[in-house]
Amino acid sequence: MFHRFDFSTFRSADQAEREEFCRQFVASLQQHGFCKIVNHYVPPADIDQAFEISRAFFELPLNEKLKSPHPAADNPHRGYSAFGVEKVSTHSNYDAANPMPLLKDMKESYDIGSESDPLWDNIWPPSGVLDTFRPTFTSFYSACYHAELAILEALSLGLGLPAETLANLHKDEINELRLTRYPEVSRSDFAHSTRIAAHTDFGTITLLFQDDVGGLQVEAPYGSGKFIDIDSGGRYECILNVGDCLRKWTGLCSARHRVHLSEAVQTNGSEMGLTNDVVPERYSIAYFAKPDRTASLRPLLGSEADKSNDGTVCMTAGEFQNMRIQGTY
Ligand SMILES: O=C(O)CCC(=O)C(=O)O
Numbered sequence: 001m002f003h004r005f006d007f008s009t010f011r012s013a014d015q016a017e018r019e020e021f022c023r024q025f026v027a028s029l030q031q032h033g034f035c036k037i038v039n040h041y042v043p044p045a046d047i048d049q050a051f052e053i054s055r056a057f058f059e060l061p062l063n064e065k066l067k068s069p070h071p072a073a074d075n076p077h078r079g080y081s082a083f084g085v086e087k088v089s090t091h092s093n094y095d096a097a098n099p100m101p102l103l104k105d106m107k108e109s110y111d112i113g114s115e116s117d118p119l120w121d122n123i124w125p126p127s128g129v130l131d132t133f134r135p136t137f138t139s140f141y142s143a144c145y146h147a148e149l150a151i152l153e154a155l156s157l158g159l160g161l162p163a164e165t166l167a168n169l170h171k172d173e174i175n176e177l178r179l180t181r182y183p184e185v186s187r188s189d190f191a192h193s194t195r196i197a198a199h200t201d202f203g204t205i206t207l208l209f210q211d212d213v214g215g216l217q218v219e220a221p222y223g224s225g226k227f228i229d230i231d232s233g234g235r236y237e238c239i240l241n242v243g244d245c246l247r248k249w250t251g252l253c254s255a256r257h258r259v260h261l262s263e264a265v266q267t268n269g270s271e272m273g274l275t276n277d278v279v280p281e282r283y284s285i286a287y288f289a290k291p292d293r294t295a296s297l298r299p300l301l302g303s304e305a306d307k308s309n310d311g312t313v314c315m316t317a318g319e320f321q322n323m324r325i326q327g328t329y
């Protein structure tokens with residue numbers, strides 16, 4: 001159901017092949033809002049390094065992790081959030097046809113922005129606490145931005161727009177990187193909690209790298225309140241999804257998603273060797289490509305492209321991000 005796109009085809013010299021790739025890429029995101037991509041410009045060695053350092057950080061004692069804390073406010077969205085601090089369920093029913101129960105998150109996370117953001121500084125672990133953290137994630141951030149630009153070009157072409165249309169709305173590089181660790185929990189914990197509550201992402205596109213534990217689920221059909229598994233192809237296969245800003249510009253589908261108890265574990269947990277009711281620890285790294293704060297969210301494809309009627313199409317992307325993040329902390 002979720003297509004897998006090999007970006008080496010986008011780099012192919014054959015014009016017709018490239019055009020067909022872009023057309024199918026957009027059609028897939030129009031339908032599901034999610035797809036898988038490989039050969040996406042983020043080198044496997046960088047992904048390995050990012051997962052290794054993420055694990056090293058989360059394995060530090062809590063008092064060390066709390067030396068670079070997320071502030072007790074929505075902004076700046078930077079630094080370490082301990083287990084239970086961030087409440088994604090605030091967003092679970094945003095613009096949603098079928099309301100969901102508001103479940104608590106079972107996760108800890110670390111949010112990182114651009115080193116050149118004029119508005120917010122990053123919050124890094126202080127010197128002496130995992131000194132490899134900052135260079136690893138500034139470099140990983142740059143690799144993801146490189147991938148983002150190619151993806152924005154493919155999207156623009158697939159939508160029938162000039163190649164640089166979307167890249168021109170992303171010149172300020174105010175993207176965000178988020179490391180998440182979901183600790184080992186019991187299957188029964190999912191009766192009243194979840195790993196990350198259902199939500200849509202607020203930006204343009206998200207690139208998600210994950211280990212092979214699984215549990216990522218997407219609302220499908222769109223707006224139905226039913227969630228289906230996206231199986232994990234491991235950390236080199238990137239999951240790409242559409243965020244709310246891209247939906248407003250183009251009408252592509254910004255699907256609700258969550259990390260929950262996968263159908264596979266729920267039905268075959270014991271066959272998968274999961275004994276004692278245990279759901280294993282999980283790691284993910286998400287890169288949120290965000291529009292320039294001054295960019296308008298007016299539809300790029302004519303007013304028919306966006307069916308949303310909530311007034312937000314007249315906002316700038318910066319105003320929209322501020323509106324959406326409210327109440328998360
Ligand atoms: O950890 C994951 O697989 C998904 C995380 C996510 O959806 C998010 O942080 O927005």
Ligand SMILES: [Fe+2]
Pocket residue numbers: 199200201206257
């Ligand atoms: Fe998300």
